[in-house]
Amino acid sequence: MDLQSLYHEIIVDHNRRPRNFRRIEDATRMSEGHNPLCGDKLKLYVLLEDGVIKDVSFEGSGCAISMASASLLTERLKGRPEAEAEELFEEMHRLLTSDSEAEADTDKLGKLASLAGVRAYPSRVKCATLSWHTLHAALEGEDLISTE
Amino acid sequence: MSIAAPQGGHEALDVNAVRRDFPVLEQTVRGKPLAYLDNAATSQKPRRVIEAIDHYYRHDNANIHRGVHTLSERATAAYENAREGLARFINANSAKELVFLRGTTEAINLVANAWARPKLGRGDRVLITEAEHHSNIVPWQLLCEQTGAELRVVPVTDSGELDLDAFEQELTGEPAIFAVGHVSNALGTVNPLEYLIPRAKAVGATVVVDGAQATPHLAVDVQALGCDFYAFSGHKMFGPTGIGCLWGRAEHLDAMPPWQGGGEMIKVVRFDKSLWNDIPHKFEAGTPNIAGAIGLGEAAAYISELGIDRIAAREALLLEHATRVLSEVPGLRIIGTGPHKAAVVSFVMTDIHPHDLGTILDHEGIAIRAGHHCAMPLMERFGVAATTRASMAMYNTTEEIDRLAAALTRAREVLA
Ligand SMILES: Cc1ncc(COP(=O)(O)O)c(C=O)c1O
Numbered sequence: 177m178d179l180q181s182l183y184h185e186i187i188v189d190h191n192r193r194p195r196n197f198r199r200i201e202d203a204t205r206m207s208e209g210h211n212p213l214c215g216d217k218l219k220l221y222v223l224l225e226d227g228v229i230k231d232v233s234f235e236g237s238g239c240a241i242s243m244a245s246a247s248l249l250t251e252r253l254k255g256r257p258e259a260e261a262e263e264l265f266e267e268m269h270r271l272l273t274s275d276s277e278a279e280a281d282t283d284k285l286g287k288l289a290s291l292a293g294v295r296a297y298p299s300r301v302k303c304a305t306l307s308w309h310t311l312h313a314a315l316e317g318e319d320l321i322s323t324e
Numbered sequence: 325m326s327i328a329a330p331q332g333g334h335e336a337l338d339v340n341a342v343r344r345d346f347p348v349l350e351q352t353v354r355g356k357p358l359a360y361l362d363n364a365a366t367s368q369k370p371r372r373v374i375e376a377i378d379h380y381y382r383h384d385n386a387n388i389h390r391g392v393h394t395l396s397e398r399a400t401a402a403y404e405n406a407r408e409g410l411a412r413f414i415n416a417n418s419a420k421e422l423v424f425l426r427g428t429t430e431a432i433n434l435v436a437n438a439w440a441r442p443k444l445g446r447g448d449r450v451l452i453t454e455a456e457h458h459s460n461i462v463p464w465q466l467l468c469e470q471t472g473a474e475l476r477v478v479p480v481t482d483s484g485e486l487d488l489d490a491f492e493q494e495l496t497g498e499p500a501i502f503a504v505g506h507v508s509n510a511l512g513t514v515n516p517l518e519y520l521i522p523r524a525k526a527v528g529a530t531v532v533v534d535g536a537q538a539t540p541h542l543a544v545d546v547q548a549l550g551c552d553f554y555a556f557s558g559h560k561m562f563g564p565t566g567i568g569c570l571w572g573r574a575e576h577l578d579a580m581p582p583w584q585g586g587g588e589m590i591k592v593v594r595f596d597k598s599l600w601n602d603i604p605h606k607f608e609a610g611t612p613n614i615a616g617a618i619g620l621g622e623a624a625a626y627i628s629e630l631g632i633d634r635i636a637a638r639e640a641l642l643l644e645h646a647t648r649v650l651s652e653v654p655g656l657r658i659i660g661t662g663p664h665k666a667a668v669v670s671f672v673m674t675d676i677h678p679h680d681l682g683t684i685l686d687h688e689g690i691a692i693r694a695g696h697h698c699a700m701p702l703m704e705r706f707g708v709a710a711t712t713r714a715s716m717a718m719y720n721t722t723e724e725i726d727r728l729a730a731a732l733t734r735a736r737e738v739l740a
Contacts, residue, residue: 178687179684179687179738180738182683183680183684183738183739188738188739188740191739192740213695214677214678214679214694214695214709214710215695215696215703215709215710216709217709237709238677239677239678239679239680240676240677240680240739241679241680297683300679300683303679
């Protein structure tokens with residue numbers, strides 16, 4: 177395992193220039209994730225319409241792995257059906273946790289598979305899954321009550 | 325740490341010989357020689373500590389203080405011997421004043437529960453500092469919730485030193501307890517206890533010192549310090565985990581009710597009333613960590629034989645070197661820049677998160693700590709979520725520090 181496969185160029189790029197790093201003013205869902213070990217903190221915004229993720233974005237701070245993972249998540253899920261998010265969440269789990277029997281479907285994961293190197297660093301897996309857990313919580317949650 | 329050059333007649337430590345005392349240092353990690361720079365989290369163990377524990381289990385293992393058979397007598401003697409050695413190590417008046425516990429955390433919780441809780445109430449104040457480890461914050465917070473007392477905090481300055489004006493101001497509120505770390509684990513700052521303790525005692529405070537980071541690095545003399553309680557952990561001072569000590573003045577320990585009940589802490593048990601054992605046994609309910617105590621006794625003997633002054637001199641050299649070479653790393657900022665420090669360098673690097681650094685350094689065989697160091701309020705004070713911390717022991721070398729600096733420069737390239 178070399179460092180380049182952990183800090184893959186896609187990860188370095190998404191850490192330096194996170195995509196969808198902003199707030200969604202009319203978000204229907206929002207959730208906050210916190211990894212007390214690293215101090216990673218993020219807020220995930222989702223605009224959900226008729227079962228489709230019309231827009232998804234995040235704000236926060238954390239290590240390169242958590243930032244890149246959140247950025248890749250938003251890039252991948254924007255415009256996709258809600259059900260796909262849950263499928264990918266499970267696929268990410270398979271990719272990142274070393275004790276999983278089944279191989280992750282890297283074709284399906286696409287760019288998300290660039291996080292595969294994290295698997296060799298058990299203490300960092302939580303960094304990579306934080307945004308996915310946060311998204312899961314947002315999707316499971318209630319719609320935000322509009323203040324208008 | 326005020327460190328004098330080795331005294332006349334004292335040779336400087338032979339680092340290679342010291343390194344040979346620590347079997348764990350002889351390994352490679354990810355193909356590189358291990359550079360263990362996480363001593364503030366826990367220190368490594370010299371062979372003689374490992375062997376003392378091994379010997380105990382191979383030859384003397386028995387429960388203590390109750391058997392009349394030979395092994396029990398040997399085990400009891402070894403356990404009590406360790407207590408006596410440790411009492412001498414911190415210059416306690418008597419071994420009776422030294423309670424074996426799991427570590428600093430348990431020691432502070434014991435003081436909060438058995439000494440402070442019965443005495444405190446609404447209107448009382450407990451004074452701590454912003455630089456404390458969570459184990460010297462949370463027990464007091466719990467105590468305040470239970471008693472209605474108020475938790476007060478002395479802030480630290482931008483250099484990571486205690487704000488002495490604010491301390492003086494707090495003393496006018498006559499705190500009942502002043503709990504303070506001897507050496508900060510997060511920044512390395514050595515607190516001026518020789519000033520703080522008399523001032524706090526003058527307003528009637530009970531002074532509790534968290535010595536977890538002090539015992540491996542500087543000479544501790546509890547009588548000279550003049551505090552009321554002093555807590556420390558075995559694993560920070562080349563001893564085993566799961567064992568540590570609370571030193572308390574005999575009159576305090578005598579006056580305290582037991583905290584945990586069980587075997588060993590009693591003289592007589594009757595359903596209408598039991599009779600407590602004498603100190604320190606009153607606070608050692610249940611079968612203690614006998615092997616741990618023996619290992620810790622051996623660790624203190626090891627430190628004494630190397631000479632704490634020589635250890636301190638060696639660490640001062642390492643601190644000076646680390647401060648210099650790390651300051652030259654582009655984008656690196658050291659947090660904790662006071663003049664009196666143990667060999668700890670805590671830092672942040674622009675645009676690089678400490679956990680990424682931790683992983684990249686691990687790739688170079690370098691063990692450092694990235695995180696909040698169980699001092700979240702202090703991190704908040706400096707506006708960071710986490711720092712990267714290199715903490716040295718006398719077995720570290722300037723080459724290891726140079727490797728750290730080079731790896732940090734490389735980390736910038738990997739993540740740029
Ligand atoms: C300053 C300080 N206080 C207290 C503790 C807690 O020690 P222990 O975990 O051994 O109880 C530590 C160790 O992490 C420390 O560094």
